[in-house]
Amino acid sequence: MISFNKAPFTGAEFGYIQQAIDGLKISGDGLFTKKCSAWIEERFAARRALLTTSGTSALEMAAALCDLQPGDEVILPSYTFSSTATAFVGQGARLRFIDIRPDTMNLDENLIEAAITPRTRVIVPMHYAGVSCEMDTIMQIARDHGLRVVEDAAQGVMSTYHGQALGTIGDFGCYSFHETKNYSMGEGGALLIRDEEPIETAEIYREKGTDRSRFFRGQVDKYTWVDWGSSFLPSDMLAAYLWAQLERADEIDEDRLRTWRFYRQAFEPLADDGRIELQHIPEGCVHNAHMFYLKCRDLADRAAFIAHMKDHGVQCVFHYIPLHSAPAGQRFGEFVGEDRHTTVESERLVRLPLYYGMDAHDRQKVVEMALDYLQRS
Numbered sequence: 001m002i003s004f005n006k007a008p009f010t011g012a013e014f015g016y017i018q019q020a021i022d023g024l025k026i027s028g029d030g031l032f033t034k035k036c037s038a039w040i041e042e043r044f045a046a047r048r049a050l051l052t053t054s055g056t057s058a059l060e061m062a063a064a065l066c067d068l069q070p071g072d073e074v075i076l077p078s079y080t081f082s083s084t085a086t087a088f089v090g091q092g093a094r095l096r097f098i099d100i101r102p103d104t105m106n107l108d109e110n111l112i113e114a115a116i117t118p119r120t121r122v123i124v125p126m127h128y129a130g131v132s133c134e135m136d137t138i139m140q141i142a143r144d145h146g147l148r149v150v151e152d153a154a155q156g157v158m159s160t161y162h163g164q165a166l167g168t169i170g171d172f173g174c175y176s177f178h179e180t181k182n183y184s185m186g187e188g189g190a191l192l193i194r195d196e197e198p199i200e201t202a203e204i205y206r207e208k209g210t211d212r213s214r215f216f217r218g219q220v221d222k223y224t225w226v227d228w229g230s231s232f233l234p235s236d237m238l239a240a241y242l243w244a245q246l247e248r249a250d251e252i253d254e255d256r257l258r259t260w261r262f263y264r265q266a267f268e269p270l271a272d273d274g275r276i277e278l279q280h281i282p283e284g285c286v287h288n289a290h291m292f293y294l295k296c297r298d299l300a301d302r303a304a305f306i307a308h309m310k311d312h313g314v315q316c317v318f319h320y321i322p323l324h325s326a327p328a329g330q331r332f333g334e335f336v337g338e339d340r341h342t343t344v345e346s347e348r349l350v351r352l353p354l355y356y357g358m359d360a361h362d363r364q365k366v367v368e369m370a371l372d373y374l375q376r377s
């Protein structure tokens with residue numbers, strides 16, 4: 001079976017984990033955590049990057065840093081992972097789901113303004129498949145209305161928008177290093193902070209509400225409980241695993257892009273014929289090949305495609321069930337405007353296997369099996 005995903009692994013992980021253990025520092029903020037966050041800051045020109053226990057916890061920290069009051073509203077797409085929403089629910093916010101653009105599956109920037117009310121505080125663009133949302137428009141709207149922007153860039157590590165790294169454009173950016181992402185530590189993430197002002201509070205939230213970071217910098221002579229917080233530091237052993245991939249980030253990126261381009265070339269004729277649709281990469285967006293998806297005609301066509309692929313040893317998977325249709329989505333928010341694309345497009349979309357180190361024979365087989373189905377029906 002060609003699996004949909006394989007966790008990235010370069011071979012250097014064991015050695016680095018051993019080093020973390022030998023250094024007798026396996027809790028948070030050890031040598032490898034520092035290496036990883038410094039690398040993120042330098043590579044992506046981020047003012048501050050804090051490694052976290054997950055992409056979800058990075059989102060939770062970002063939501064807490066937005067200083068929301070109960071009943072404040074957040075604008076986000078319905079076509080996203082539950083964590084994008086639940087982080088804000090935890091702060092008492094109401095969710096205002098808006099429709100997506102069918103070409104990128106990202107939130108439609110032209111629908112944001114109509115969803116703004118006097119209670120709106122935050123816009124949460126999620127960069128689906130590592131392809132950027134239209135950030136110039138989103139940032140302009142945020143400035144005009146005095147709103148914060150939290151980028152869910154869980155899938156967007158190494159992607160850029162007009163030269164700027166995803167996750168560094170909004171007030172806060174959230175990365176995920178989950179096993180299913182391009183760079184991984186099993187479970188982990190990072191919070192990127194654009195401005196100086198919230199950094200100290202972010203450090204306090206991350207360290208169980210204490211000013212321990214200030215203490216380690218020698219700014220206070222003992223550390224104490226000063227605010228809300230939780231335990232958002234990952235073990236340095238996990239950071240050691242991640243470091244093995246960050247130091248080879250370009251190689252991993254190029255490898256994934258090779259597979260992505262191979263698929264793209266193979267399926268383009270079918271897209272030209274109108275049999276399927278392929279994802280659009282807008283002008284100015286450089287993506288990281290996080291995902292290759294195609295869109296079938298409808299739900300039935302997609303189910304038949306997935307079954308055909310499975311019968312021939314290829315695991316293909318669909319993606320999000322729109323959050324506004326889920327029980328929690330209905331409880332904590334509402335869809336604003338018309339659901340023109342979110343539901344129908346989500347029912348057509350299917351993702352093909354794509355991971356670092358994918359064998360050329362395997363991707364050839366994926367293409368052959370897919371064409372076998374798509375050209376016949």
Ligand SMILES: *Cc1c(COP(=O)(O)O)cnc(C)c1O
Nearest residue numbers: 054055056081083154176177178
């Ligand atoms: C993976 C992902 C998350 C959550 O990241 P975890 O590290 O699994 O907590 C959040 N949002 C999006 C869009 C994701 O793809």
